Amino acid sequence: MLIVIFTLIWGIALFIFLFYSLISLLFRMISYPRDFYHFAGNQQPAKIDCNLQYYVIVPCFNEAGVIQRTIKGLLKFKQFEIVVVDDASSDGSISKIKQINNSRVHLLRRYVPNAHTGKGDVLNFALDYICQITIRQGVPFEKVIIGVVDADAQLADNALQRLNAYFSLPKTNITQMRVKMYPHFKNGLQILQDIEFFSINHMAQIMRMYTKTVGLSGNGQFFRLKPIIDKIGVHPWGNALLDDYELTIKMMLKKLRVDYMTDTYVYQEALTSPKRFIRQRSRWVQGDLNCLKYLPQVIKSRILSRTQKLGIYYFLLQPWLNFLADIAIIILTAITLTHWHDLYSYLPIMTFSLVIGGLVTFSLFWGIIFGIFYCRDLAHYHEPPLKKRQLFFLPIGISYMYVILFFSIIMAYWRWSFHQNSWIKTEHGKNAA
Template sequence: MSWANSWLIAITGYAILLAWPISTLVLVWFAVRYNGTHRAKVINKAVAGGDGRPQHFWVIVPALNEEAVVANTVNAALRLRGPAGTLARVLVVDDGSDDRTPEVLSAIDHPRLSVMRRELPNARQGKGEALNAAYRFISERTAEAGVSPERVVIGIIDGDGQGSENILVEVSRLMRDTKVGAVQVQVRIRNRNKLLGAVQDLEFGAIVDACQNLRDVLDTVGLGGNGQFSRLSTLQALGSAPWSSCLVEDLELGLRMHLGGVSIRYTSRSSVTQQAVVDVRRLTRQRTRWAQGNMQCAQYLMRLFSSRRIARTALAEMLHYLLSPWANAMVTVAIIVMGASGTAGLLIGHPVPFLPTWAVLAESGAIWIAVTTFPGLLWAVVHRNKRGDEGLSRMLVAALAYPAFLVLGLAATYRALGRQASGRQSWAKTERLVEEPILQPVAA
């Protein structure tokens, strides 16, 4: 290897080494300074004086073999109240379940609960198609009742999801601004008593929360699969099938809304909780699906570049989000090349300039370990200060495990590249854990 190539690899390594902790420091500073509830004074005035507050709420629960959790999810959704006691109607889409999900649902007798049973061959064509069927059902009911679609909000709560008591009130507050077409609430992990659950809550409760708050400022908030709320009129503007067959149909929906000039807000004042995936193999499978879905959304890059509705700063953030799986893959290759070239040089007696001795190699490894551990420790402190529902020592332990969590994510990225290249799209469902039952609310 030439000296020029050796120094190029060294410079690349140092750039990679410094980029992550520096970007983390900036994001942590923002997370500490920004309370996540207001974008700007002009937006606050629009919220305070707007007349777009919704009057009707529907909560869609997509269910495929959710016998372990669907009763709790439905009962929790039926308890949700909006402003002035407005009650949500719940629509469960049973997407061809072959476990006891139909029996569990039939045992819930409540006037505000509707169950849509989809049978094969129409069933099991992806979460997006199940949501589209529910959306069309709600559109028909809304038209029959003579209600304006602008006053109707559709929320998505996954089969294992449970919304906080104030979730409809907070969504309604933000949607008083008529420019707001959708709201994404914070996502938290319920079963964080185990290490993998705690690490995932560190991710959602601190890191993702800070990123979404930054996007809220830039008006680039992304929709998540759980805890998204959209005006019916906003969805209708996207046609009869707002959700696609993309593996991350929520991300694609958010991109289509932004391209259409729709404003999406994020709030951490309310939240939806979900179960952590506490098995490494299943967690890798989940993250592979997410990474592959991001790759599929790369088809929107040219439309984002050419859009006149998206500011340059907002465009930069969107591109970062869409390109991150590809960037992660390339960074991993660079790290492997650096380590392999340095080690090989020492073994054959021709060390490269940036790793002249085994001692320097060991020091470099120690620095890399410190750098990869540092961001997680910062986020543990942020999580403790902002959430306050977990001890600092527990979050610090989760932070120490965070680098391994990132390695798992890199492995998932490469699996996603392979699946995307081979055209594989099918996925096994994420298994749920049985929880203590939630009592059914009194009919009202």
């Protein structure tokens, strides 16, 4: 009986995951790049708006190893004003920032006990400052573009060109850039994170563009200030550990559409340490659980379409599906190992081998498919290709990378159950690059 129940749980979770993956894959194959001009920044406006004022917010907490590189990279874009918010760093980040002598760099500082209260508070703090500046200068809010770039990030060279093309169209409001990890990887874990963001999440975002369910990332989001202030308020970011998707839900509930940029992207550091990787993902899972408080509003909303509601339901359901599926796999594996002799006597060795081989082949199939698209994406955007040895292990890594995330799910549920909502910082720098 236990085998039937947990097999059913695993089967349902697998079906939902495969259905979502298949739909994402079909949208990627059929719609893009054929429908190139459907995506943000790929349009050609009659005239570029030269009055756009960009403010890029860079949250900073103990980022001495990477913050200078990030600021210098942003200063290459002449229209950018960079607002760095130091959240009471203790590692010399302030001195690194002050070494950059440029009038377009604005350093804001938060001090304990008001610091270390989450990324949302940091971003709202910066937005207060930006609103004060623009009011003093008499710049209309509809001409002010707010960006969020992480302290370990760098924009692609064509980023400003795409942003200007997008925001020069008067009806555009919010866009999310494609995300990529810095190349020249040190280990396989970094490659897998790049595949996840640059290709797999990219496929999902393409599908969400058509279903009007594009999700913001914590890195590379840009929006026009006026509609956000008018519809959400002067402090749009909340206190969920997944501040980007919380803001996405708020925007969708106010009928603000998020667009997606496919042909420019933001680089960020991939983690080399499995421990840090698990901690980072546990924060994301817990942030997903934090967003459950919006579920009643989503259910009752008359603004959201059925497709949009299904997209939000799927996102909020993911931690629960992953948790149940992982538990089911562990229990089924335990039953198989403890009843090995019974299974061996019940199934002929040939049948048993075929079943195991079929399951392995099936799991590797998705790794091969996603790996092919990833390699094509690297070639298309002239990114460094993988080595032959890395290509050989690619399908295995893609197919089984989420096994280690079981520990992040357990950590997230533990913290969530005991209301431990403190920010789990992702460490950057030489050891994490």
